[in-house]
Amino acid sequence: xxxxxxxxxxxxxxxxxxxxxxxxxxxxxxxxxxxxxxxxxxxxxxxxxxxxxxxxxxxxxxxxxxxxxxxxxxxxxxxxxxxxxxxxxxxxxxxxxxxxxxxxxxxxxxxxxxxxxxxxxxxxxxxxxxxxxxxxxxxxxxxxxxxxxxxxxxxxxxxxxxxxxxxxxxxxxxxxxxxxxxxxxxxxxxxxxxxxxxxxxxxxxxxxxxxxxxxxxxxxxxxxxxxxxxxxxxxxxxxxxxxxxxxxxxxxxxxxxxxxxxxxxxxxxxxxxxxxxxxxxxxxxxxxxxxxxxxxxxxxxxxxxxxxxxxxxxxxxxxxxxxxxxxxxxxxx
Amino acid sequence: xxxxxxxxxxxxxxxxxxxxxxxxxxxxxxxxxxxxxxxxxxxxxxxxxxxxxxxxxxxxxxxxxxxxxxxxxxxxxxxxxxxxxxxxxxxxxxxxxxxxxxxxxxxxxxxxxxxxxxxxxxxxxxxxxxxxxxxxxxxxxxxxxxxxxxxxxxxxxxxxxxxxxxxxxxxxxxxxxxxxxxxxxxxxxxxxxxxxxxxxxxxxxxxxxxxxxxxxxxxxxxxxxxxxxxxxxxxxxxxxxxxxxxxxxxxxxxxxxxxxxxxxxxxxxxxxxxxxxxxxxxxxxxxxxxxxxxxxxxxxxxxxxxxxxxxxxxxxxxxxxxxxxxxxxxxxx
DNA sequence: CTGAAAGCGCTTACAG
DNA sequence: CTGAAAGCGCTTACAG
Numbered sequence: 265x266x267x268x269x270x271x272x273x274x275x276x277x278x279x280x281x282x283x284x285x286x287x288x289x290x291x292x293x294x295x296x297x298x299x300x301x302x303x304x305x306x307x308x309x310x311x312x313x314x315x316x317x318x319x320x321x322x323x324x325x326x327x328x329x330x331x332x333x334x335x336x337x338x339x340x341x342x343x344x345x346x347x348x349x350x351x352x353x354x355x356x357x358x359x360x361x362x363x364x365x366x367x368x369x370x371x372x373x374x375x376x377x378x379x380x381x382x383x384x385x386x387x388x389x390x391x392x393x394x395x396x397x398x399x400x401x402x403x404x405x406x407x408x409x410x411x412x413x414x415x416x417x418x419x420x421x422x423x424x425x426x427x428x429x430x431x432x433x434x435x436x437x438x439x440x441x442x443x444x445x446x447x448x449x450x451x452x453x454x455x456x457x458x459x460x461x462x463x464x465x466x467x468x469x470x471x472x473x474x475x476x477x478x479x480x481x482x483x484x485x486x487x488x489x490x491x492x493x494x495x496x497x498x499x500x501x502x503x504x505x506x507x508x509x510x511x512x513x514x515x516x517x518x519x520x521x522x523x524x525x526x527x528x529x530x531x532x533x534x535x536x537x538x539x540x541x542x543x544x545x546x547x548x549x550x551x552x553x554x555x556x557x558x559x560x561x562x563x564x565x566x567x568x569x570x571x572x573x574x575x576x577x578x579x580x581x582x583x584x585x586x587x588x589x590x591x592x593x594x595x596x597x
Numbered sequence: 598x599x600x601x602x603x604x605x606x607x608x609x610x611x612x613x614x615x616x617x618x619x620x621x622x623x624x625x626x627x628x629x630x631x632x633x634x635x636x637x638x639x640x641x642x643x644x645x646x647x648x649x650x651x652x653x654x655x656x657x658x659x660x661x662x663x664x665x666x667x668x669x670x671x672x673x674x675x676x677x678x679x680x681x682x683x684x685x686x687x688x689x690x691x692x693x694x695x696x697x698x699x700x701x702x703x704x705x706x707x708x709x710x711x712x713x714x715x716x717x718x719x720x721x722x723x724x725x726x727x728x729x730x731x732x733x734x735x736x737x738x739x740x741x742x743x744x745x746x747x748x749x750x751x752x753x754x755x756x757x758x759x760x761x762x763x764x765x766x767x768x769x770x771x772x773x774x775x776x777x778x779x780x781x782x783x784x785x786x787x788x789x790x791x792x793x794x795x796x797x798x799x800x801x802x803x804x805x806x807x808x809x810x811x812x813x814x815x816x817x818x819x820x821x822x823x824x825x826x827x828x829x830x831x832x833x834x835x836x837x838x839x840x841x842x843x844x845x846x847x848x849x850x851x852x853x854x855x856x857x858x859x860x861x862x863x864x865x866x867x868x869x870x871x872x873x874x875x876x877x878x879x880x881x882x883x884x885x886x887x888x889x890x891x892x893x894x895x896x897x898x899x900x901x902x903x904x905x906x907x908x909x910x911x912x913x914x915x916x917x918x919x920x921x922x923x924x925x926x927x928x929x930x
Numbered sequence: 931c932t933g934a935a936a937g938c939g940c941t942t943a944c945a946g
Numbered sequence: 947c948t949g950a951a952a953g954c955g956c957t958t959a960c961a962g
Contacts, residue, residue: 267638275933278959290931305735310711312955315644316938321713322655322691323961332677335869337670344665344673347692356691356708359680375689378643380654403640440707510873536668540873598939608949613941623947645939649954933962939954946949 268300274508283308308453323563324373324381329361330486331388335507338535339387342409345556346385355382366499367394377402382567385559386410389452395574401594404566408559409550411576418566420559423578424454426462427548431530431583432502439592440500440528444477446491446512447504451482455504462502481508491515499527499592506531506538506547513541524590527578534584539593543587555579601633636836637761651761653876656896657688657706657714662694663819664721665709668840671868672720675742678889679718686897700727709736715900718892719743722785728912741892742883744909746788751899753892756911757787757865761794764863765835769802772925773833773861775789777810779824779845780837784815788837791865816842824848832860832925839871839880842921846874857923867917876920888912 265283269276274293282289282297284307289297314320325346331339347357358381360373367390375381383404386395392412398405399416407419435443443460447455459478466473476494481504483489491512503509509531513523523529523543531538534549562574598616602609605625613623615630616639622630647653650717658679664672680690691714693706716737719728725745731738732749740752768776778795780788792811797805809827814837816822824845836842842864845855846856856862856876864871867882895907 276956277933277958278931280955281932284957286957288931293931307710307712309648309955310713311644311648312938313957314938315642315648315940316955318938320644322689334670334674335872337667337673337869340670340673340677341667343692344694347694351707354707356655356713358689358691359676361677361680374684374687377640379640380689525962536670536869539668572695609940610942610949611947613939614948617941619941621947626947643940645954646941647954648939648956649941651954931962933960935960936958938958941954942952944949944951945961946947 265306266305268304271300272297287469297594304351308560315507319382319567321354322358322375322381323350323560324360324375324384325357325371325387326360326362326390327387328367328571329363330388332361338533339409341535342387342552342556345552346387346408346560347554349553349560350564354561355560355564357385362390362394367391370397372397372401376401383563385563386436404563404570406563406566406574408555409454413597416573417576418562418574418578420555420562420577421454422550422555424457425461425464426578427581427583428458428502428532429465430461431532431548432462432465433468434583435500435502435528435530435589436465436471438528438589441471442474442477442496442498443471443500443502444479444494444498445504446479446481446500446508448480448482448484448569449478450484451486458504481511492517497521497527501527501529503529503531506533506535506545509545509547510537510541513588524588528589530589538586541588546586546589547584548581549584551579598639601630601637604633605629605747617849638861652715652900653713654687655691655708655714656683656893657693657708657725658690658720659693659695659706659717660697660720661700661723665694671866672742674722674868675885675889678885679720679741679893682886682889683897686893688893688897695723695727700724703727703730705730705734716896718896719887735904737896739892739896739899739907741888742787749906750909751895751907753888753895753910753912754787755788755888756913758794758797759911760914760916761791761835761865762798764792764865764881765798766801767916768833768835768861768863768922769798769804771861771922773831774804775807775810775829775831776804776833776835777812777827777831778835778837779812779814779841781813781815781817782811783817784819791837793807801811814844826852830854830860833922834860834862836862836864839866839868839878842878842880843870843874852875853917857921861922863922871917871919874921879919879922880917881914882917883914884912 265276265279269279278289279297282294325343327339350357358375386407389410409421411419411421445459449456449459477498509529513529531545531547534547538545538547566572598609602612611622612630615627660672661776683690691708719740722743742754743756744752779793782789782792792927810831842862846862864878864880867880871878871880899905
């Protein structure tokens with residue numbers, strides 16, 4: 265800026281104004297300044313601007329490390345959408361992988377301690393107490409794909425409840441009556457809500473909830489366990505995620521059951537697993553781009569005014585029909 | 598800092614020195630300053646420090662958008678390792694997804710134009726001309742998992758050539774003689790090198806390279822095409838990546854061939870596809886953590902002195918034996 | 931429409 | 947061991 269000003273015999277103030285399109289500079293001069301700037305290969309120093317304004321124009325994206333394995337690309341996919349959404353606000357994303365250790369010992373991300381970010385997007389389940397600590401800190405936070413009953417929690421989630429309700433309805437409409445749910449009801453809020461959507465559909469159709477048809481898929485720590493098929497087989501399995509639907513189909517195949525002829529299987533997420541199984545999975549597609557967009561929007565607003573509050577926002581998913589569901593011919597109805 | 602200094606009746610200079618462990622402050626006073634700082638919840642403002650020093654302590658990680666699909670988690674996995682490696686230097690990673698459009702039209706990443714990053718790690722194939730532009734720019738660049746013949750290119754790659762050489766050797770040692778290679782030889786440097794490793798192994802064992810055994814898997818734009826099996830079947834397929842090995846196994850299954858009984862299949866990468874097929878794939882594990890570590894180390898050194906040069910560094914992979922390879926019993930040898 | 935002054939929060943070199 | 951001065955590159959009032 266100094267150089268540009270000197271070359272043109274004007275002040276840096278004028279250059280600053282011209283380059284950031286503020287008014288108070290003549291059109292002609294402005295053109296001249298801009299041309300010279302690009303000729304000289306001038307690059308704005310955001311850090312100086314940042315220091316002046318008090319914004320870093322960075323957002324931290326926190327993902328618990330346990331969600332980042334080789335077979336878990338879901339949140340990484342989400343992260344990419346966040347990157348793109350933030351770009352529209354001229355913000356960058358800094359990925360912070362939260363280790364189990366830091367989570368337990370309440371270690372704040374170092375990018376917070378060094379004021380490298382203006383806010384955080386928390387992607388997926390994080391321990392309640394850790395969240396409380398984050399919320400006590402003086403920095404805006406928006407949660408994505410996850411919620412708890414904590415107060416003042418701004419969160420964007422997929423409409424798990426309603427999507428699973430619709431999915432189960434569609435199975436019932438195809439003639440299914442014995443429908444099992446696969447998932448640990450005490451593991452995450454997502455699984456719980458999906459289960460409740462499934463349950464609501466049963467209730468509405470006067471079908472009993474059979475405890476033997478609630479099949480566990482993971483332990484308290486979220487580690488997957490072997491799936492046990494019920495002694496009497498249902499005609500359809502509603503799985504809390506594609507991954508588990510995939511595993512279930514492997515088990516079914518081993519035991520000699522054919523999908524969808526012997527039993528139907530549906531999943532949730534529309535991730536890589538839904539297209540890697542044979543037959544391909546009927547599932548719910550989560551609207552990641554929209555969720556990322558809304559989360560980014562909320563967070564940027566909060567950066568400017570942290571007293572703003574948006575609460576819990578649900579984004580609708582979409583059922584993707586593939587080949588894992590069979591229509592049952594009903595003899596009597 | 599101001600507040601701390603005032604409360605203690607000292608100057609900000611002393612506070613600055615104490616907090617960053619510079620000498621020139623008495624031990625006792627230093628303790629007092631540090632204690633008060635943490636009591637007051639003081640957070641360093643890196644931006645101010647950054648402006649003074651001229652470093653942003655951010656590194657841009659560039660990935661071409663075409664490598665970021667739902668079924669391609671490889672580079673996202675890599676990105677995570679980069680994040681962790683950079684952390685050790687107190688650096689953050691800013692992910693920049695390079696769109697096909699920006700790549701064609703030579704648009705520099707906006708995080709460059711705004712001096713948000715001190716350097717770039719380029720993850721995977723990017724067009725030669727785009728690379729040239731990056732190298733002309735006044736910023737250190739290190740390439741990862743990819744190289745060209747361009748000068749002054751500091752790059753960290755997996756030892757494709759040697760790993761595939763060893764892999765093919767091991768097949769030959771198990772009695773295989775008719776071994777096909779699956780991959781487009783003109784697509785990427787990685788595939789080429791893997792092919793050449795395969796070829797070297799054939800040469801050493803006096804086996805002829807049969808053109809019908811070089812099977813194409815993608816077009817010039819890198820889009821996957823249907824795999825055509827040769828009219829006379831080999832006993833083993835060496836695939837340029839797990840993804841294609843997976844696709845090949847689907848095709849083989851369709852045509853009634855059993856793996857590994859009718860033919861063996863090996864892959865490369867040890868990514869999600871290698872464990873999702875039945876049987877699981879014998880493949881080469883890329884040493885991502887080490888590659889990320891080395892790339893980060895080089896880049897940080899270049900940030901401090903951009904005239905440094907490291908050239909092309911190969912990191913060894915490791916063969917992972919699973920169940921997709923059969924030992925052939927040789928009647929006569 | 932243009933610019934001189936002050937300040938964002940730190941660090942570095944220098945003086946005491 | 948401690949601190950006053952200057953400056954990093956920008957922007958925001960304010961004055962002309």
